[in-house]
Amino acid sequence: MEVIKKSLGQMGTNCYVIWDEKSLEAAVIDPGFEDQRIIDIIKENKLNVKYILLTHGHFDHLGGVAQIKQLTDAKVLIHENDADCLGESRRNLSVLAGMSMELEPADGFLKEDEPIMLGDISIRVIHTPGHSKGGVCLLAGDVLFSGDTLFNTSIGRTDFADGDLNELLSGITAKLFILDDSMKVLPGHGDNTTIGYEKMNNPFLKGRF
């Protein structure tokens, strides 16, 4: 599996382009802003982008969705609980940034029992609400795309309308901290980390598992 990470926009949202080298089937995770670098990666590697995968429905993860969908005809997938974020600027919080971001409905939903396939790569959906109701992490091989659930020594904000700190923390301990310590964690903002490093060093999770 190939993974390229680019930090997009003023909020530094991490967008990931991932693909299967054999089939060149690809997904773009969280294209938060329009950025030519993402388009170039797709074109230069001749990728067949099958999916745009959204870890949750906040605007800083959605801003490049329409452009990439238009270019590639990829299917937009999001967890059902955040599906209304796409079309509602109040729900995707773009109103807070003085914008009104309203997108087309999703093409399908991310579900825990339905892995996403890219060639031979199977991507497992792990529902981790708390930052938003429909927050998910995506597990592919030895990499976990953790969205705004788990960051390097931090966690996602829970002070938005549908945030819940206890739900977020218990999801991390029950569903993420059971993964291998060596599992790489590629978050929605900031530097990469590992499950083992977060167990040792994340101050929000101290004494919780």
Ligand SMILES: [Zn+2]
């Ligand atoms: Zn968010």
Ligand SMILES: [Zn+2]
């Ligand atoms: Zn974010």
